Amino acid sequence: MPPTVKPLLQRQTVTAMVAEYIAAKIVGGEYPGGHQIRQEAIAAELGVSRIPVREALLQLEAEGLVVIRTHRGAVVSDLSADDAIDLFDARLLLEPFLVKKAIARMSNQDIVNVERALQDYEAAIARGDPKELSRLNWAFHTALLEPSMRPRSMAVLQTLYSSADRYLRLQIEPLKAQTKALQEHRDIFEAYRLRDAVETSRLLKKHVADAAEEIVSQLKRGEAAG
Amino acid sequence: MPPTVKPLLQRQTVTAMVAEYIAAKIVGGEYPGGHQIRQEAIAAELGVSRIPVREALLQLEAEGLVVIRTHRGAVVSDLSADDAIDLFDARLLLEPFLVKKAIARMSNQDIVNVERALQDYEAAIARGDPKELSRLNWAFHTALLEPSMRPRSMAVLQTLYSSADRYLRLQIEPLKAQTKALQEHRDIFEAYRLRDAVETSRLLKKHVADAAEEIVSQLKRGEAAG
DNA sequence: CAATGAAATATTGGATACGATCGTACAAGA
DNA sequence: TCTTGTACGATCGTATCCAATATTTCATTG
Numbered sequence: 001m002p003p004t005v006k007p008l009l010q011r012q013t014v015t016a017m018v019a020e021y022i023a024a025k026i027v028g029g030e031y032p033g034g035h036q037i038r039q040e041a042i043a044a045e046l047g048v049s050r051i052p053v054r055e056a057l058l059q060l061e062a063e064g065l066v067v068i069r070t071h072r073g074a075v076v077s078d079l080s081a082d083d084a085i086d087l088f089d090a091r092l093l094l095e096p097f098l099v100k101k102a103i104a105r106m107s108n109q110d111i112v113n114v115e116r117a118l119q120d121y122e123a124a125i126a127r128g129d130p131k132e133l134s135r136l137n138w139a140f141h142t143a144l145l146e147p148s149m150r151p152r153s154m155a156v157l158q159t160l161y162s163s164a165d166r167y168l169r170l171q172i173e174p175l176k177a178q179t180k181a182l183q184e185h186r187d188i189f190e191a192y193r194l195r196d197a198v199e200t201s202r203l204l205k206k207h208v209a210d211a212a213e214e215i216v217s218q219l220k221r222g223e224a225a226g
Numbered sequence: 227m228p229p230t231v232k233p234l235l236q237r238q239t240v241t242a243m244v245a246e247y248i249a250a251k252i253v254g255g256e257y258p259g260g261h262q263i264r265q266e267a268i269a270a271e272l273g274v275s276r277i278p279v280r281e282a283l284l285q286l287e288a289e290g291l292v293v294i295r296t297h298r299g300a301v302v303s304d305l306s307a308d309d310a311i312d313l314f315d316a317r318l319l320l321e322p323f324l325v326k327k328a329i330a331r332m333s334n335q336d337i338v339n340v341e342r343a344l345q346d347y348e349a350a351i352a353r354g355d356p357k358e359l360s361r362l363n364w365a366f367h368t369a370l371l372e373p374s375m376r377p378r379s380m381a382v383l384q385t386l387y388s389s390a391d392r393y394l395r396l397q398i399e400p401l402k403a404q405t406k407a408l409q410e411h412r413d414i415f416e417a418y419r420l421r422d423a424v425e426t427s428r429l430l431k432k433h434v435a436d437a438a439e440e441i442v443s444q445l446k447r448g449e450a451a452g
Numbered sequence: 453c454a455a456t457g458a459a460a461t462a463t464t465g466g467a468t469a470c471g472a473t474c475g476t477a478c479a480a481g482a
Numbered sequence: 483t484c485t486t487g488t489a490c491g492a493t494c495g496t497a498t499c500c501a502a503t504a505t506t507t508c509a510t511t512g
Contacts (some may be wrong), residue, residue, distance in 0.1 A: 013296055013495070039464070049497045051277070054465085058281055062288030064378070070239055071464055071503045086378040093319040152290065152312040152389065156382050163378065240466070265494070275467045276494085297473050297494055 014048055019056035021046065026065050026076055027166050028131070033078030037066060064163035079167055081219040087164045088212035094157055095208055096201040098145045103197040106147035111193055117143040118189050125178050133178075134168050140185055144192060144204070164215075171214040181211070240274055245282035247272065252291050252302055253392050254357070259304030263292060290389035305393055307445040313390045314438035320383055321434055322427040324371045329423040332373035337419055343369040344415050351404050359404070360394050366411055370418060370430070390441075397440040407437070 022042065025031045037057065043050045057074045060066045066074040079087075102110075117140040124136045138161055145154060171177055184207040191200040248268065251257045263283065269276045283300045286292045292300045305313075328336075343366040350362045364387055371380060397403055410433040417426040 015495080040462095050464085051496060055281065055284060055495095058284045059288070062285070064381075072505095073464065082375070083378060086376045089323070089376070090320065090379045090382060093323055094316065097315070097319055149308070150312045150315070152309060152386070153316045155290070156316060156386070160378070160382070264492095266492095277466060280495085281465095298475090299494070 013052075015052040015055045015059070018042065018046060018048065018052050019059050022056060022060060023063075023065060023162070024131075026060075027134075029166070031076045033076050035076040037074040037076065039073070063159050077163075079164070079219070081216050081223055084164060084167060084212070084216050084219055087160050088208065088216070091157065091160050092205060092208055092212070094153055094160075095141070095145065096205040098148045098150055098153055098157075099192075099204050100197045100201050101148035101150060102145050103147075103192065103195050103200060105149060106195075110143075110147040113146070114140070114143040114189060114192060118185055121185060122182060125182060130169055130173055133172060134165060137168070137172065137181070138165075144188070144200075167215050167219065168211075170218045171211050177214065181207070184210075239278075241278040241281045241285070244268065244272060244274065244278050245285050248282060248286060249289075249291060249388070250357075252286075253360075255392070257302045259302050261302040263300040263302065265299070289385050303389075305390070305445070307442050307449055310390065310393060310438070310442050310445055313386050314434065314442070317383065317386050318431060318434055318438070320379055320386075321367070321371065322431040324374045324376055324379055324383075325418075325430050326423045326427050327374035327376060328371050329373075329418065329421050329426060331375060332421075336369075336373040339372070340366070340369045340415060340418060344411055347411060348408060351408060356395055356399055359398055360391060363394070363398065363407070364391075370414070370426075393441050393445065394437075396444045397437050403440065407433070410436075 022031075022037065031037065039050045039053045039057070042053045046053075057066060057068060061068050061074070065077060067077045068074045117136070121133075121136040121140050124133050141161075142154070145157070148154075172181070184203065188200060188203045188207060191203055248257075248263065257263065265276045265279045265283070268279045272279075283292060283294060287294050287300070291303060293303045294300045343362070347359075347362040347366050350359050367387075368380070371383070374380075398407070410429065414426060414429045414433060417429055
């Protein structure tokens, strides 16, 4: 069980900061797929040594954001339409399964947590910051699954999500998609609140599948265009 | 596509060697769950600096073998019965799904590869080296799923497997379990060879579920005993 | 002129050295 | 006796420096 209060002044390690910095560049599209990441360039940019940069890259490799080859450095991993299908199929298996387990175990406090996540997501749509929106979207999904008490599966989902994170904006940015996603989130929460495991699972599956289809079709269009 | 010929004198990086060294200690039971891994101790033991040790630990953390907390070092992650259920449930979702995809795409060469993996596994039983047996068991599973062309899902399964690897010997060591597993492997291969996706998937699911049940019950017994 | 091979350069991998952080033992006060 | 503060040692995190490897450039040769 993690501590209930998070430290006010959380001392982040430099490695973690560098990892966030690089991840933000990748997710933000500044480092496109195939881009070579030069350790020294990053180090100079941030005024740190190369070692935390290397360790950050190792973590990002575990998250699937970059690929490291010996003595050849790190390259931003490219996500093909096939990769997206791969990632989302795995999510489509795990999330509906986990949400059923979650509903079987959840307390009233868990419902409150999900509701709060939903409200945060709603509020973010008004502001319209895409990076924030992506984070809160995932926070909602995480809150749904958290009560399942499946830390290993959750960790797997986390990596699947961050691998695909870059491309979520394909689906998450258009205003129409946002209102659709919000309505789906509300529907999911409603079924969740009523502890209807089958319905929640079904809605969640469809929600993820729709997003996947949208992203894959956009990627295919992009690949066809070259 | 990886190179068809592997380099005769494969230059391994020190980090990779250290990672293998530590992983072997963990899987072999020399470092039990909860064991504190001192970077300096490992470094001195192997005559290397602490940096490759740190980076090896980062990789092992990604594989789920250790947990790293800032300024507190790495601890061998303990696998409870609940963790085992978590890991195996995820495998039970992914493997049957992937094997169907594999059968839909596989070539005759893929069937040959699986058959070879099966024969290697059979041969290893005769010799009886448990570490080798575990490796070849997984090689068989991997060969089954490889034609699915789902590298992301395969990577996920790889981490799930290595997290649970330590405890497979609970199930894999008894001679009776070995012959049972071998027969199941043969049955799976037979259905696979005939391209019967539904039957292969069913058999594979049962095969994994049986192993999971065996391990979980043994872990529970251990936990009850304290 | 194309192809091959060797030297130069750039980039990553690893070792040593230093500073920061955490856990613990122990002393002082309530 | 229990709590609180402090000093110490152990361990980790980071910077600087050196070694090994990959890539590029350029000369040489058929």
